Each structure stands twice: as C-alpha cells, then as structure tokens.
Amino acid sequence: AVYTREKELGWDEFRIPGTGGLALATVFAGLCGSSARAVIESPIEYAKVKRQTGQTWHFNEVYQGFFMQLPRT
Template identity: 50%
Template sequence: MTHNEDRTHWLKEGLIGLGVGVLYGTTSVTVGHPLDTIKTKMQAQAGFEKGGAFRTLIKVLRTQGIVGLYRGCIPPLWGSGIFRSTQFAVFEAVYTYMDNSFGKYELPMTGGLQVRVCVAGACGSTARAIIECPLELAKIRRQTGQSWQFSGIYKVSFF
C-alpha cells in the first residue's frame, strides 16, 4: 500500500460503514417499528396498559389502521439510518486509523482485545448516542400522542 493509499484507507472504511449502517437502519425501522409502537403504547399511553400485545395490536388497527402502527416512524426512519451509519462509520474510521503498534496493543487478561477496538467502540457509540437520544424522544412522544419541541430535545431532567 502506498503512502497516499494508507492515508485514505480509514476514510474508505468509514464510508463503507456508512452505507452498511443506512441499510441496517432503514430495515430495522421498517420491520421493528410496529412492534415498538405496541410496546410503547402499553408502557406509556392510557387505555393500552392492560390486555397484552395482541389486544393492543387489534385496538390500534381498529382505531387507527395500519398507519397507527407506523405513527412516529419518520424521526427514527431518518435518524436510524443516520445514527447507525454514524456508529459504523466512526468505528471503522477510528479502528482503521489506529492500525499502528499502539492501536494493536492487546490489553492484558482480555484474550487479545486490542486498544483500537475499545477506542473505536467508545467513539462510535458516543457519536450514535448524540444523534439517537433526541430522535428516540421525538419518536416516543409522537407514538403516545404528545407534543415535543426541538428546543427542548437535549434538556436534562432527572426527576
């Protein structure tokens, strides 16, 4: 590998991770959002807390149709592709960038776990959390018929 190829290899790996993450994100929302809506309604919306998942499904379909199962899916559909691809891209870019003697150093008593895996994992998961948390709030608020404002999306509330 030439010096120029070596310098851009981490970027190429990050872009591949970006593409894989977009595919993963859109597929997971398409398949999983109806189940998530049922779970969220059972946990957080009055009138849905009793009766189980099947009764909740029937109630949503009778009152809102199939659209009710996908209510609130736009933020996670956009965001899922973004935060999952960001996670993959950042992990791959950092992992590849740390392809040196320090990055390949194996942590003692871990069975061969390398420093670059830990650093890349921490960077990737942090990037994902920064994007995912506000999108998850918007999704849940929409699923349960509540309003939300962009200005309060990173508001910290412990109680």
C-alpha cells in the same frame, strides 16, 4: 474510520492484559461508535415517543434522557 486511523498510527499493537488479546484501539473505536449512535438516535427516539403519546415536543429537550441512553449503547 477511528480504528483505521488508530491502525495507521500503530495504536492497535497495544493489547489489554488479561483479555485474550483485545486491542485497546478496538475498545476506543467501539466507544466512539456507540457515542455517535447515541448522539444521533437520542433526538429521534425523543420525537418518536412524544408523537406516540400525542404530546408536543420542544427542540431544547431533544437530548433529554441522553445520559440514560449512552451507557445502553
């Protein structure tokens, strides 16, 4: 959806120099997608690990480790 909107606005025309024609819109769409994945996946991973280790989990800690997972995606 992000890339489609950028294409409608004409933002896909700008190419990053020295990358062989990589569009800036492609990079931005990838960043949006990976950030959304981290937001959705982080609480699921947290609950999974807590359950596997037999610990109780707390709602206010579900994004613990989010900033470690964000660059990984």
